[in-house]
Amino acid sequence: MPSRRFTPPGPLKGRLRVPGDKSISHRALMFAGLAVGTSRITGLLEGEDVLATAAAMRAFGARIERRNDGVWEVDGAGAGSLLQPRGALEMGNSGTSTRLLMGLVASYDISVVFTGDASLSRRPMDRVIEPLRMMGASFEASPGGTLPLMLRGAAPAVPISYTLPVASAQVKSAVLLAGLNTPGITSVIEPVATRDHTERMLAGFGAPIETDDAAGVRIISLRGEADLSPCDVTVPGDPSSAAFFIVAALIVPGSDLVIENVGLNPTRAGLIAVLREMGGRIEEIDAREVGGEPVADLRVSHSALTGIEIDPALAPSMIDEFPVLFVAAAMAEGTTRTSGLEELRVKESDRLATMAQALKLAGAKVTEREDGLTIIGTGGEPLSGTPAGASVETRLDHRIAMAMAIAGLASKDGVAIDDTAPIATSFPTFADLLERAAAST
Incomplete structure (x- = not known):
């Protein structure tokens, strides 16, 4: 199993394009x-x-x-x-x-x-x-x-x-x-x-x-x-894949990143609304329609985030983005509460239990409930990271692996992932794009 430790790269800069939705x-x-x-x-x-x-x-x-x-x-x-x-x-x-x-x-x-x-x-x-x-x-x-x-x-x-x-x-x-x-x-x-x-x-x-x-x-x-x-179809960039880079740019100090061609279908855009409510600076550039789907480039800058109570009615429009949202919450000032997320227990893994365990291992303060997580953020201070010799159990879940990789970028000592192979199921170029954004500084 290809394990890996993700460590702070410095600010994320430049432009990148995530794979198709x-x-x-x-x-x-x-x-x-x-x-x-x-x-x-x-x-x-x-x-x-x-x-x-x-x-x-x-x-x-x-x-x-x-x-x-x-x-x-x-x-x-x-x-x-x-x-x-x-x-x-x-x-x-x-x-x-x-x-x-x-x-x-x-x-x-x-x-x-x-x-x-x-x-x-x-x-x-x-x-x-x-x-x-x-x-x-x-x-x-x-x-x-x-x-x-x-x-x-x-x-x-x-x-x-x-x-x-x-x-x-x-x-x-x-x-x-x-x-x-x-x-x-x-x-x-x-x-x-x-x-x-x-x-x-x-x-x-x-x-x-x-x-x-x-x-x-x-x-x-x-x-x-x-x-x-x-019918000829042009596939916009996957907002669920863009979510990892959006959160990364928000929580890594000095970041100013443009993510091109992101699909902004209103039934998928809940994460952006929540991150903006938390104080995230996310600007839409060149909004347009491609193949019947709304699309824009997103400029995302490092922001001081504040914990909020997330409306459970938003869950269907961001159900796949909660793992990385939990990472943003762990870096925010104050407490973030989520509820109505029973659906996350029957995804590739039990994402509530798996993320709670993973974030705790990386130094976050998390309480797991039946239908959600309560997370007390660091106020922007780095997470401690996973201890030497310990690694996050991703349980074959690609979104857990990528979310905790992003957590590693905002930690003191990095976050070790037990198995990065599942990332290839949805985002085979994830690590390459992350390295490219860090190298653009």
């Missing part, structure tokens, strides 16, 4: 793989999670190739025409790939076995299995509704109107993807709005989809047996 990259490959004709995807995130989606779509009959200029070309199999895979689909660590592809194949007369690594195989799939069973799919899962799992699709599937019991863009997307090959209208009702990349991109590929906000809920309706048209 992971959520959008997954969906671009899936929808292009269902369209009839050739789609081109620019800026695709080439991490292991997204490559698992590409491999799965190839197994279903799509032709997917990366050109020498970095553009990906996809000739789709056509909606309604997915092939039976010859073997199990290996999903690695990607929960998004698994849950969305379960929805995609649930309305086809094929059987698919999903497998994953040790971390993914601990993550429950019941929240996706429940609505897909209502549509007619059948499942044979491991104990606890985990992988390995066999799905037998239904043809024809039954359209449903499904109210999300928890805010989950993955469950919403799985149901809508199942609805693509289902006769009639499939609807998802969201009491709490979640990221809307699926709705935006399905509309871009020509799917008959409508969104209506009424009486405080959002209703997304899709007319099934839809043909998708090919």
Whole structure:
């Protein structure tokens, strides 16, 4: 396992560009793989999670190739025409790939076995299995509704109107993807709005989809047996990846960093709003729209942060950014309280327990509760860092590894990470970009 100690680098300066948005990259490959004709995807995130989606779509009959200029070309199999895979689909660590592809194949007369690594195989799939069973799919899962799992699709599937019991863009997307090959209208009702990349991109590929906000809920309706048209997609920079550099520039003294081409979809921008409320200086430059998604360059400067109580209603718009937010809170003046974060216990790891343990090891004052963390910050003073011979347990979770790497930049003696390999699942150039920003001083 490649362990590493991250130490204070000095101010972060210059300009950098993070890889393409992971959520959008997954969906671009899936929808292009269902369209009839050739789609081109620019800026695709080439991490292991997204490559698992590409491999799965190839197994279903799509032709997917990366050109020498970095553009990906996809000739789709056509909606309604997915092939039976010859073997199990290996999903690695990607929960998004698994849950969305379960929805995609649930309305086809094929059987698919999903497998994953040790971390993914601990993550429950019941929240996706429940609505897909209502549509007619059948499942044979491991104990606890985990992988390995066999799905037998239904043809024809039954359209449903499904109210999300928890805010989950993955469950919403799985149901809508199942609805693509289902006769009639499939609807998802969201009491709490979640990221809307699926709705935006399905509309871009020509799917008959409508969104209506009424009486405080959002209703997304899709007319099934839809043909998708090919579409060229430009993937904006991933805000979840940018989050690590945003926090790094805020907490490392003397930093003044520009992060280019960051996606600022309002269903994903909760972290920036919270950091600004804490006193973070984050300026949007050249705001624009790329491929139907709002984008801007972000100029981030070292700031004196103040602890706050974070509104749990913001959680769906920043659910993946909480690990690095906890690091910012550890450097703030005063106390930061979070609540309503039960969802973090069923991510790649139990992110509440894992981050609480990691931050304590690095010298932060943290109290873990069932639904959140309370963190008493240092007021800008460096964390002590991990003791000699001790390292943070990342539990195969890429966001834990990167968040604690950022904590190491604002510590006295650095933070040792037990295993940096999981970072490649979502952000293979993370360490290189960090070194480049430090070298620009």
